[in-house]
Amino acid sequence: MSDTRRKFDDSFKLEVVKMIKDQGLSVSQVCRDLNIGDTAVRRWLQQYDAEQLGQPGIGKPLTPEQQRIRQLEQENRQLKVDNDILKKATVGSTGQCYILRPPKRWTSTYDGHQAARTFSSAETRALE
Numbered sequence: 001m002s003d004t005r006r007k008f009d010d011s012f013k014l015e016v017v018k019m020i021k022d023q024g025l026s027v028s029q030v031c032r033d034l035n036i037g038d039t040a041v042r043r044w045l046q047q048y049d050a051e052q053l054g055q056p057g058i059g060k061p062l063t064p065e066q067q068r069i070r071q072l073e074q075e076n077r078q079l080k081v082d083n084d085i086l087k088k089a090t091v092g093s094t095g096q097c098y099i100l101r102p103p104k105r106w107t108s109t110y111d112g113h114q115a116a117r118t119f120s121s122a123e124t125r126a127l128e
Contacts, residue, residue: 008040014062016041017048 016034019025020041027045031038047059051066061067 008036010060010062010067013044014048017044017062020045021048 016030016036019030020027027038027041030036031041043059044062048062050058051061051063061070
């Protein structure tokens, strides 16, 4: 018996779950027929049940709706981070304008988002 771990795509997992749910087959029977471990199939069933209740579940989402929700949540988190960065790029109480722009010498080494820090106008001109 090999120690390699098999990977199953989401559509296959969803099809197995629907075989059990819709056709009324037992978990052990489906596992024997498809030569799949019963622990994995039971985990897929738990994931599917959680998704049907609107919960995030465990692991990677099975249904397309939950996959889309996870993608939108990730985009939402990124937009909040970007928004916080833009909020910090405002005129301070001293009237000094703060900008978020890394010096040109950083652009080849670091990603602009990771290397961004607040510079005053004079600092930015001095670094360029």
